[in-house]
Amino acid sequence: MSSLDEILKKINEANNIVILTHENPDGDAVGTSLALYMALKNMDKDVELIIPKHSRVFDCMPGIENLQEEGKREEYELAISVDCAAINQLNGWSKYFENAKYRIVIDHHSSNAMFGDLNYVDMSSPACSQVMYVLFRYYNWEITPDIGTCLMGGIITDTGGFQYSGVSQETFEIASELLRKGVNISKLYKVLLATNTRTSFELRKIALDRMEFLENGKIAYTYITKKDEKKVNAETGDYEGLVNEGRNIEGVEVSIFLHETDKGYKASLRSNNYVNVSDVCLMFGGGGHLRAAGVTMEGTPKQIKEKLVKEVKRQLV
Numbered sequence: 001m002s003s004l005d006e007i008l009k010k011i012n013e014a015n016n017i018v019i020l021t022h023e024n025p026d027g028d029a030v031g032t033s034l035a036l037y038m039a040l041k042n043m044d045k046d047v048e049l050i051i052p053k054h055s056r057v058f059d060c061m062p063g064i065e066n067l068q069e070e071g072k073r074e075e076y077e078l079a080i081s082v083d084c085a086a087i088n089q090l091n092g093w094s095k096y097f098e099n100a101k102y103r104i105v106i107d108h109h110s111s112n113a114m115f116g117d118l119n120y121v122d123m124s125s126p127a128c129s130q131v132m133y134v135l136f137r138y139y140n141w142e143i144t145p146d147i148g149t150c151l152m153g154g155i156i157t158d159t160g161g162f163q164y165s166g167v168s169q170e171t172f173e174i175a176s177e178l179l180r181k182g183v184n185i186s187k188l189y190k191v192l193l194a195t196n197t198r199t200s201f202e203l204r205k206i207a208l209d210r211m212e213f214l215e216n217g218k219i220a221y222t223y224i225t226k227k228d229e230k231k232v233n234a235e236t237g238d239y240e241g242l243v244n245e246g247r248n249i250e251g252v253e254v255s256i257f258l259h260e261t262d263k264g265y266k267a268s269l270r271s272n273n274y275v276n277v278s279d280v281c282l283m284f285g286g287g288g289h290l291r292a293a294g295v296t297m298e299g300t301p302k303q304i305k306e307k308l309v310k311e312v313k314r315q316l317v
């Protein structure tokens with residue numbers, strides 16, 4: 001892994017910098033990239049953050065008004081990708097990464113393809129925002145209340161409110177430090193985790209109604225089509241978190257949730273105790289973490305379900 005000193009050297013040398021993250025960004029992707037954006041702004045860098053589409057749930061994050069749909073340049077001196085495991089997840093804006101003179105990857109996915117010139121990937125971290133906090137601390141960059149709010153937003157969304165297995169003592173120490181810096185965790189939690197939009201609630205009803213239990217109730221499966229989304233006037237990100245519905249049911253080890261995209265179906269997998277869903281998704285060209293992974297596949301929901309179930313079954317006991 002590259003050192004934090006090497007990364008700082010490249011940041012110091014670059015005048016113009018572009019920050020990128022994965023498509024369908026979650027709170028961690030948005031929080032990490034905004035925190036980095038604000039730090040680089042504070043260093044008087046000419047910095048751009050490209051996130052073409054995001055759920056309006058993240059409008060509560062400070063600095064969100066700075067997001068751009070497209071880059072102003074063809075070529076940047078430095079590109080930094082955060083919270084993204086593979087270059088194909090940078091989707092249509094991977095060109096900014098590829099064309100940059102120098103490339104840095106900062107992430108926490110165990111399946112990270114190390115696609116930068118420098119890669120700082122801490123797989124033990126439950127959120128990329130936690131990795132970013134470590135950079136701030138090492139570099140002695142100021143954590144303003146706004147920056148702290150973005151980092152905390154990333155941590156609470158990627159850990160499901162401090163509940164997932166990657167949460168450690170350090171996560172709470174960082175949270176405590178961020179509270180000391182003026183972050184209002186209760187307000188953030190309410191907006192990011194405890195509020196559903198009306199349309200996401202309508203989508204949830206459809207997905208729940210369709211849920212199937214396979215392999216003696218060890219696998220929960222459901223899906224959402226474009227037609228469903230149209231029917232309820234769904235907005236970007238409304239299906240977010242739906243995969244957890246299946247995982248939270250007693251006896252379920254793996255939850256599979258599909259939603260239709262322009263490229264087929266995006267599958268989200270979650271496991272509870274022992275199935276390595278990252279390995280399952282890697283089989284089909286995706287990836288992620290041990291207990292949370294994803295992949296885009298072609299075919300009908302039924303065909304995709306059968307392929308995924310066949311792989312999951314190998315690991316079920």
Ligand code: 5GP
Nearest residue numbers: 085086268269286287288292293294295296
């Ligand atoms: P989600 O199901 O929430 O979209 O993704 C779960 C985890 O798997 C995330 O950490 C995400 O980055 C990763 N992931 C989702 N889809 C893909 C994919 O197509 N390729 C790779 N490499 N990782 C993915």
Ligand code: MN
Nearest residue numbers: 028083128158
């Ligand atoms: Mn993340």
